[in-house]
Amino acid sequence: MSENQTLGDRLRIARRTRRLSTAQLAGRVAISPSYVQKLESGARKASPTLVLALANALRFGPEVLTGQPYYGEPEAEDGVHAVIPELRRLMLCYDNPEDLSVAPRALPVLASEVDQVAALRRDARYAPMGPLLPPVITELTHIALDTSDSDQSRAFWHLARAYRAVNSLAHKMGHHDLSNTALERVRWAADQCGDPLMQFTAGYLVAGAMLRQGAYSPARRKLLALRHELDRLQPERSFTPDALAIDGALLLKLAVLEARENNAARADDYLREADQVARMAGNRDSLAYEMSFGPTNIRIHQVHAMIDMGDTEQALARLNEWAPVAGGEWVPPSETVGERSSHHFIDVASAKLATGDREGAFVNLKRARKVAPNHTRFHPSVRETTAALLRVSSHPSTELSAFGSWAGVSTP
DSSP states (O other): OOTTOOHHHHHHHHHHHTTOOHHHHHHHHTSOHHHHHHHHHTSSOOOHHHHHHHHHHHTSOHHHHHTOSOOHHHHHHHOGGGGHHHHHHHHHTTTSOOOOSSOOOOHHHHHHHHHHHHHHHHTTOHHHHGGGHHHHHHHHHHHHHHOOSHHHHHHHHHHHHHHHHHHHHHHHHTOHHHHHHHHHHHHHHHHHHTOHHHHHHHHHHHHHHHHHTTOHHHHHHHHHHHHHHHHHHSOTTOOOHHHHHHHHHHHHHHHHHHHHTTOHHHHHHHHHHHHHHHHHTTSOOBOGGGOOBSHHHHHHHHHHHHHHTTOHHHHHHHHHHHOSSTTOOOOOOTTSOHHHHHHHHHHHHHHHHHTTOHHHHHHHHHHHHHHOHHHHHTOHHHHHHHHHHHHHOSSOOHHHHHHHHHHTOOOO
């Protein structure tokens, strides 16, 4: 399919490929035929939940409708996809790595490099992160497989973190098969390192992948089982700060899941429980096990859940309520990790577009780009929001047209 096609174009092609009428497709996802027509024409923008429902009804992966992975001119600017073939080879040879011409660097040196990779991942800086991954993974694998002392478990521990970075890069860039393979490698390394909290982290990531594929019941069972096991290992709620961060992250993922299924009461319950966990942890934003849990992320998830359920006006009203000054709008603190902040701004841009606030939508797209350009450029929702802004503007501004070109969306 063409780079310049919208989700609506791809939906129409996919529907015709399956030889379905708009009425037949609408019946499969419980929306009206006119709504399908509006989606195909671009008059309405599909939520991530609806995109997944449409893809499942058409028996395609969601990437067929979102058009991922994106290449074209945006790729030429930073070559972020260039490392993907090498990462595929690494994932295949995970327990039989390629030979090294020299001995691997010392484990503390490699651990420091994984710290750098993790920081880049949290800030969604995928272009500089990608080239660091192949050598550090290869060297850590040699240490993990060739030693039997305490270095072995630490090598596997850091290897799990590096594989998590591969999972994130591949998912955000639209290489979903590689993302899923990397998840299996995270689980493998987590099991080998012997750290239960790293194993919970791996389970959390797997549940997130299930959620993205619409496997809601398995994801729910997985998340609830992880919470039960975490409680068993740290009884009477005597959780360590790290365990609290993981428990809070599990609760936020459950809230998103319930929002995707439009279970507002359950989503609110999990968000309230997450708030209680945050208070137990001292109401501080934490990066324990790279979970990015705390008051800021809870607010981001509250807004995300409301937008996911179509309650955009309430979500925007909540941002006004939280604003530090009257008439303002709450934004994540500047120290919030880039991926979280950009997700929030992308969500808010979509919500503002839905309420007719085109200027506000574009402001938030620019905010997302400022904090995490790689993540923003390759996010499906950004492309759809930008395409909609260009479509409804009879004379798009030079700035909006330039943003569209940067994101790989052409002016109609």
